[in-house]
Amino acid sequence: MFTIKTLIGIAIMLLYGGVSVGSSNSMETLRMLHVAGKVMEYQLGLWLRNRYGAFIKNVFDPEEVEVISTDLDRTLMSAQCVLAAFYLPDEKTKFRSDLSWMPTPIHTSPKGDDKLLNIDATCPRLSNELSKLQTIPAIKAFYEEHKDLFKRLSDSSGLNLTTAVEVQFLFDTIKIEEIYNLTIPRWAISDYDEMKVVSDFSFKMTSYTRELKRLRGGPLLGMMAGNMRKKSHGDLPKKKMQMFSAHDTTVSVLLNSMGVFNDVSPPYAATVVVELHQTGNKYFVKMFYQNDSRMINEPHALKIPGCSLECPLSNWTHLLDDVTPKDWSAECYRPNPILDHYYIVGLTGASIVVLGLLISGGIYYYRKKYAGDPTTCNYEALEDQEPNT
Ligand SMILES: *[C@@H]1O[C@H](CO)[C@@H](O)[C@H](O)[C@H]1NC(C)=O
Ligand SMILES: *[C@@H]1O[C@H](CO)[C@@H](O)[C@H](O)[C@H]1NC(C)=O
Ligand SMILES: *[C@@H]1O[C@H](CO)[C@@H](O)[C@H](O)[C@H]1NC(C)=O
Ligand SMILES: *[C@@H]1O[C@H](CO)[C@@H](O)[C@H](O)[C@H]1NC(C)=O
Numbered sequence: 001m002f003t004i005k006t007l008i009g010i011a012i013m014l015l016y017g018g019v020s021v022g023s024s025n026s027m028e029t030l031r032m033l034h035v036a037g038k039v040m041e042y043q044l045g046l047w048l049r050n051r052y053g054a055f056i057k058n059v060f061d062p063e064e065v066e067v068i069s070t071d072l073d074r075t076l077m078s079a080q081c082v083l084a085a086f087y088l089p090d091e092k093t094k095f096r097s098d099l100s101w102m103p104t105p106i107h108t109s110p111k112g113d114d115k116l117l118n119i120d121a122t123c124p125r126l127s128n129e130l131s132k133l134q135t136i137p138a139i140k141a142f143y144e145e146h147k148d149l150f151k152r153l154s155d156s157s158g159l160n161l162t163t164a165v166e167v168q169f170l171f172d173t174i175k176i177e178e179i180y181n182l183t184i185p186r187w188a189i190s191d192y193d194e195m196k197v198v199s200d201f202s203f204k205m206t207s208y209t210r211e212l213k214r215l216r217g218g219p220l221l222g223m224m225a226g227n228m229r230k231k232s233h234g235d236l237p238k239k240k241m242q243m244f245s246a247h248d249t250t251v252s253v254l255l256n257s258m259g260v261f262n263d264v265s266p267p268y269a270a271t272v273v274v275e276l277h278q279t280g281n282k283y284f285v286k287m288f289y290q291n292d293s294r295m296i297n298e299p300h301a302l303k304i305p306g307c308s309l310e311c312p313l314s315n316w317t318h319l320l321d322d323v324t325p326k327d328w329s330a331e332c333y334r335p336n337p338i339l340d341h342y343y344i345v346g347l348t349g350a351s352i353v354v355l356g357l358l359i360s361g362g363i364y365y366y367r368k369k370y371a372g373d374p375t376t377c378n379y380e381a382l383e384d385q386e387p388n389t
Pocket of ligand 4: 306307308310311312315
């Protein structure tokens with residue numbers, strides 16, 4: 001049950017809603033996608049205002065609210081859409097009578113340094129962990145089970161698909177075509193369900209091991225835990241909300257690190273809400289997952305394993321301690337204790353590893369962009385399809 005009476009702080013992680021950048025779209029239906037993404041994020045802003053209106057002032061106050069986004073056009077724009085609705089001025093608070101908008105700051109860090117929200121932030125240990133993924137028996141078995149799908153999809157799409165994440169990007173494009181009533185190629189229809197399975201699994205893989213949870217989800221969990229602890233000690237008396245704008249993978253990593261991921265690709269505008277409540281001198285955490293892109297359904301309450309829906313703050317931090325590094329940077333540059341003899345190799349290899357990460361990060365964003373951005377959708381089927389309208 002949602003109660004505002006006891007609420008003293010919130011952290012909100014929201015996912016960009018297909019807001020993409022690009023101006024020279026030839027197809028009207030695809031141009032609409034930009035609009036649809038913005039509509040979803042705006043709707044989310046209205047939903048948040050409706051839910052937290054009694055808690056957060058309707059004029060931006062930097063002591064009360066902080067907004068942080070990854071440094072990408074689409075996540076920054078998504079945050080802007082959410083905030084435009086969340087801080088919709090009334091006649092009194094408008095600064096121009098013809099403008100229903102007020103400026104709201106959004107903070108960001110360069111991609112490589114963004115350990116908080118970019119799951120591919122520069123971290124040698126992370127790339128080491130990722131390279132070990134393929135050797136995990138369950139993952140090997142998964143790839144083996146679906147190897148025919150990879151072959152079929154590669155043949156049909158003309159892409160060389162070798163990883164679950166690549167299938168996920170393709171599936172994303174298909175889903176966008178579906179939303180826009182474009183004709184979906186026959187091969188995609190017949191493999192739709194299996195593509196979904198692989199796509200969902202790719203989100204699970206992103207934080208499959210304890211190490212990946214620590215390195216990718218830990219910094220954000222650590223920040224939330226730290227702020228809630230401070231709040232409960234009476235520090236940060238005025239701070240009420242932190243809002244984070246990031247990616248589907250950031251959402252799935254956060255959920256998976258807390259043991260509450262439903263193993264389903266987060267839909268557009270999916271949002272995780274972490275609330276800190278106080279009754280008397282007791283502090284507890286309540287979490288919700290709003291995964292209805294239309295913001296109509298009630299959000300799902302999240303219960304971390306080993307705790308109740310209203311989880312005492314100390315239990316919450318204690319249970320998540322295992323996936324929250326004390327010193328992320330040190331951990332990133334510290335070789336795995338079990339692999340001590342690789343220490344020297346690890347050190348000399350470090351600069352190469354860092355470079356490799358930057359490059360793979362670039363590919364990730366590029367691919368993600370073309371999967372989500374209609375201006376550059378470049379698998380064969382899309383370009384010459386006509387809308388069905
Ligand atoms: C497909 O990609 C994999 C991994 O990147 C590579 O090893 C393989 O040679 C590529 N195959 C083709 C046909 O390009
Ligand atoms: C797609 O078709 C459905 C059913 O005909 C319709 O409700 C929907 O508005 C269409 N979507 C777009 C983007 O045209
Ligand atoms: C939303 O989450 C619930 C609970 O995990 C799940 O049953 C449902 O399928 C999800 N919906 C979408 C659209 O992902
Ligand atoms: C919180 O932790 C304490 C101490 O481990 C335990 O006794 C209590 O049952 C936990 N509370 C919940 C709601 O899990």
